[in-house]
Amino acid sequence: MESFIIEGGHPLSGDITPQGAKNEALQVICATLLTVDPVRIKNIPDILDVNNLIKLLMDMGVKVTHNAPGDYTFQADELNLDYLDSLEFVRKCSSLRGSVLMIGPLLGRFGKATVAKPGGDKIGRRRLDTHFLGFKSLGADFVHDEERDVYQIRAKQLKGTYMLLDEASVTGTANIIMAAVFAKGTTTIYNAACEPYLQQLCHLLNHMGANISGIASNLITIVGVEQLHGGEHRVLPDMIEVGSFIGMAAMVGDGVRIKNVSLKNLGIIPDAFRRLGVRIKAEGDDLVIPHHSHYQVQSFIDGTIMTLSDAPWPGLTPDLLSVLLVVATQARGTVLIHQKMFESRLFFVDKLIDMGAQIILCDPHRAVVVGQDHRIQLRAGNMTSPDIRAGIALLIAALSARGTSRIANIAQIDRGYQDIEQRLNKLGAKIQRVND
Numbered sequence: 001m002e003s004f005i006i007e008g009g010h011p012l013s014g015d016i017t018p019q020g021a022k023n024e025a026l027q028v029i030c031a032t033l034l035t036v037d038p039v040r041i042k043n044i045p046d047i048l049d050v051n052n053l054i055k056l057l058m059d060m061g062v063k064v065t066h067n068a069p070g071d072y073t074f075q076a077d078e079l080n081l082d083y084l085d086s087l088e089f090v091r092k093c094s095s096l097r098g099s100v101l102m103i104g105p106l107l108g109r110f111g112k113a114t115v116a117k118p119g120g121d122k123i124g125r126r127r128l129d130t131h132f133l134g135f136k137s138l139g140a141d142f143v144h145d146e147e148r149d150v151y152q153i154r155a156k157q158l159k160g161t162y163m164l165l166d167e168a169s170v171t172g173t174a175n176i177i178m179a180a181v182f183a184k185g186t187t188t189i190y191n192a193a194c195e196p197y198l199q200q201l202c203h204l205l206n207h208m209g210a211n212i213s214g215i216a217s218n219l220i221t222i223v224g225v226e227q228l229h230g231g232e233h234r235v236l237p238d239m240i241e242v243g244s245f246i247g248m249a250a251m252v253g254d255g256v257r258i259k260n261v262s263l264k265n266l267g268i269i270p271d272a273f274r275r276l277g278v279r280i281k282a283e284g285d286d287l288v289i290p291h292h293s294h295y296q297v298q299s300f301i302d303g304t305i306m307t308l309s310d311a312p313w314p315g316l317t318p319d320l321l322s323v324l325l326v327v328a329t330q331a332r333g334t335v336l337i338h339q340k341m342f343e344s345r346l347f348f349v350d351k352l353i354d355m356g357a358q359i360i361l362c363d364p365h366r367a368v369v370v371g372q373d374h375r376i377q378l379r380a381g382n383m384t385s386p387d388i389r390a391g392i393a394l395l396i397a398a399l400s401a402r403g404t405s406r407i408a409n410i411a412q413i414d415r416g417y418q419d420i421e422q423r424l425n426k427l428g429a430k431i432q433r434v435n436d
């Protein structure tokens with residue numbers, strides 16, 4: 001186990017470039033299972049979750065060539081499908097949320113897949129109903145293997161159909177689309193998730209020969225095809241990392257330029273920070289965040305207290321609420337953070353309260369933050385990173401705090417942020433990685 005030791009109070013300044021997007025990389029890497037041909041993917045982030053998924057594909061027999069940093073070619077022409085029945089496969093899937101994204105392609109191409117309980121963040125219930133209901137609508141059957149506690153999914157021939165998803169699940173939509181590319185006839189998915197990473201997945205699949213329309217909307221139509229061929233793809237910058245850097249720059253920055261952010265794919269993320277009073281200037285595809293002595297929380301037009309809450313795209317991603325919450329602790333004004341999708345993502349505020357932040361945790365979904373307007377600096381603390389985004393939020397808090405903090409369980413941060421301490425140290429942070 002490793003920890004970060006953070007000497008707080010050093011301002012960050014300079015340029016930083018976001019890594020490739022974790023959640024897109026997980027989808028498009030799994031899409032390479034749909035063809036026997038090579039598929040080259042660039043801008044893949046070097047992070048734990050993605051590296052573990054790549055290892056899992058290699059264990060299944062996928063040939064992986066590492067062409068250059070972030071640049072891989074995958075070829076799934078000789079898969080060992082027996083491996084999917086092994087205990088080792090089940091164990092590895094359970095440590096990685098992204099593993100769930102292999103089900104759609106395997107079911108689509110081979111008519112069978114195994115569903116082990118996937119891992120990922122412990123941030124509340126992570127149900128898979130949408131995935132299962134979608135596969136069932138396409139004609140798949142499920143059998144529970146009690147001994148191994150896995151579901152076997154089987155289908156002789158998937159058939160296109162109309163389906164209305166029970167919720168706009170991101171990985172659920174990706175999985176159903178990947179299963180449906182080879183289904184007979186036309187599949188229509190209504191209430192589909194439509195965030196940029198799903199758009200990217202659909203563009204890659206079309207480039208490989210699929211017939212998907214309605215991209216970027218919540219009504220997706222897939223006309224089944226016989227086979228897909230190889231292709232090339234570039235992963236977008238990670239919008240959650242961009243948001244994390246905006247928060248960091250507002251709280252402890254002395255002029256930070258976030259380079260090549262793909263502004264048009266950030267949706268309302270910059271505006272969510274602006275609602276806290278953060279000033280963000282777009283210069284081409286860069287975002288420039290100046291030094292902030294103060295930032296004032298806006299109120300709604302009717303004068304009521306600002307609320308930041310998550311919603312399926314194009315709403316605000318739940319993955320940035322922890323960062324927004326930390327930024328709010330030093331704003332001027334009060335804000336309600338309402339995490340609607342997950343029920344265990346706000347408990348980390350205990351640690352911020354220990355550091356001197358003024359926060360009322362109303363219930364597992366809502367926290368009121370009373371900003372200190374830099375009158376009182378946060379105190380350093382000893383903490384553990386409970387999940388990836390709380391982890392980065394605590395790191396931001398520690399960077400702004402007086403004194404030296406320690407964050408344990410940083411594997412959670414490494415799941416999603418590439419070489420984070422080295423990149424931030426280049427901006428002037430003082431973060432050291434140590435073994436426990």
Ligand SMILES: CC(=O)N[C@H]1[C@@H](OP(=O)(O)OP(=O)(O)OC[C@H]2O[C@@H](n3ccc(=O)[nH]c3=O)[C@H](O)[C@@H]2O)O[C@H](CO)[C@@H](O)[C@@H]1O
Nearest residue numbers: 023097125126127167168169170171172312318319341342
């Ligand atoms: C690997 C990956 O891509 N992970 C992302 C993906 O997870 P994932 O695809 O697992 O998340 P889902 O979109 O399925 O749902 C997330 C949670 O929100 C709830 N929910 C979802 C939709 C909805 O309309 N109402 C609702 O309440 C679900 O019940 C679930 O508890 O999307 C989440 C939501 O953006 C992000 O936090 C995760 O980082």
Ligand SMILES: C=C(OP(=O)(O)O)C(=O)O
Nearest residue numbers: 097098120121319388389
């Ligand atoms: C919740 C997240 O990841 P995962 O879905 O992989 O657990 C996240 O990226 O914030």
